[in-house]
Amino acid sequence: MSDQPAHRLSKDVASPSVIPENAYAPGGFRAQSRFSDPSAEPPPEWTAPTPPNGIPVPPVDVAPVEPPVYEPPVYAPPVYGPQVYGDPGYEDPPPYLDLSTVALLGERKRAPSEGWRRWLYYGSAKLINLGEGPKTVRRRTLTAQVQRPLRGCYRIAVLSLKGGVGKTTITATLGATLASVRGDRVIAVDANPDRGTLSQKVPLETPATVRHLLRDAEGIQAYSDVRAYTSQGPSRLEVLASESDPAVSEAFSSDDYIRTLDVLERFYSLVLTDCGTGLMHSAMAAVLSKADALVVVSSGSVDGARSASATLDWLDAHGHQEMVRNSVAVINAVRPRSGKVDMKKVVDHFNRRCRAVLQVPFDPHLEEGAEISLDSLKPETRSALLELSAVVAAGFVGARRPA
Structure with a gap:
């Protein structure tokens, strides 16, 4: 047996007789006063009478909550920008579709x-x-974009510094696509000073040229009067030919072009201008000042891409930066193959400078250089031209002017 006390034998067994080691230490619970003297008087708050309405609660400063006052809504008509037709930024109010079909x-x-x-x-x-199918839905969507309403006259200038890239072909095919899809009148003007060939893209109905139109401009009062000076193709695209004699067509000045537009704007919704390769030509200043959209044509070759880029450089250097940013670049495949040129890099270059870049594939019917029929084009070519027309039509909203 151990000499240890009983309470020291086991530390794990709790017993009422176990006394902690620090029980008699100074400051232990034995030294604490755990009971009060019963003869002492209780605190005054213990003996205070209870109020009849309970213990008072100190007031709290809270602002009175007023009930909300109902105010009937005041109708204010929606504002759609400038309300005067013809002002910059004028927008038509959105249609009410509540009772639509x-x-x-x-x-x-x-x-x-x-x-x-x-x-x-x-x-x-x-x-x-x-x-x-997806292709049909895509075609219907592009067609709806091309048929976007247009007020006034919209002018499209098609130009390039280099010849042989299909500038005149793009002018004719773009105009033919717009004329066939839309229901309004579309005309293409040949402003090439070097014996333009735009009139060869449609069946020739009259030998009259832009010179004859300017000569008789004062007597033109109706659309039938203008129709005597134009030739119309199966797509309903009309063409106003230029002079076949380069010496005479060189006299086509800026004033002559403005006078021509003054006549055509009265009867046509879209006017496409097939510009010459010389940017310093006398009529080019008027063409650029009157154009609402710019289409720059390039081929898939190295020199064609460089010439198109140089065209944009010239426009930037002569104060047409906004026109360059809103322009459309068209890479036209004038040959079956473009060799080893990386077309992705060409497209990326023009994407950084223009609003959009479209590629028109090679088509044997366009290579013939004769009259153009949209029905004779390959489906891929027609799809590319429809997409090009939709991209051009995207600018109709911001360029509406009174006729």
């Missing part, structure tokens, strides 16, 4: 118009309707 009846699913979807639709007795 689509809102009331829902949009019906179109039946497929081409491809295997169409065969499946009619082969299943019109029970399986997969709708239009």
Whole structure:
């Protein structure tokens, strides 16, 4: 047996007889006064009478909450910018679609118009309707963009410093696409001083030229009067030819071009100008000052891309920076293959300088250099021209002017 006390035998077993080692230490609980003297008087708050309404609570400064006052809403008509037609920034108010056919009846699913979807639709007795394919939907979307409403006259200048890149071809095909898709009148003016060939892209209906139009400008009062000086193709594109004699056409000055526009703007919604290769030509200043959109044409070759870039450099250096930023670059494949030129780098170069870059593939029908028929073009070429027309039509909203 150990000599240790009983309370020291086990530290793990709790016992009421166990006394902590520090029980008698100074300041321990034995030295604390745990009980008060019963003969002492209780604190005054213990014996105070309880108020009849409870213990008072000190007031709190809180602002009275007033009920909200209902104010009827005041109708204010929406503001759509300048309200006077013709002012810069004028915008049409958005249409009310609450009572539209689509809102009331829902949009019906179109039946497929081409491809295997169409065969499946009619082969299943019109029970399986997969709708239009992605290509058809894309084409309908671009067509709707080309058909965007236009007020006044919109002028498009097509130019390039280098010949042989298909500038006249792009002018004719772009104008033909716009004329065939839209319902208004479209005309292309040949402003090339070196015997332009724009009139050869449509069937020749009259030997009259821009000189004859200017000679008789005072007597032109109706559209039928202008129609006597133009030739129209199957796409409804009209062409105003230039003089075949370079010596005579060289006299086509800026004043002559402005007078020509004054006549055409009264009867046409779109005027395309096929510019010459010389930027210092006398009429070029008027063409650039009157143009709403600029289309710069380049080929897929090295010299063609450099010439198109030099055209933009010249415009930048002569105060046309805004026109360059809003221009459209067209890379036209005038040959079946573009050799070893990296077209991605060419496209990237013009993307940094222009609003958009479009590529028109090579087409044997365009290589012929004769009259252009849109039906004779390859589907890829027609799709590229439709996309080019939609990109050009994107600028219609910001350039509306009174006629």
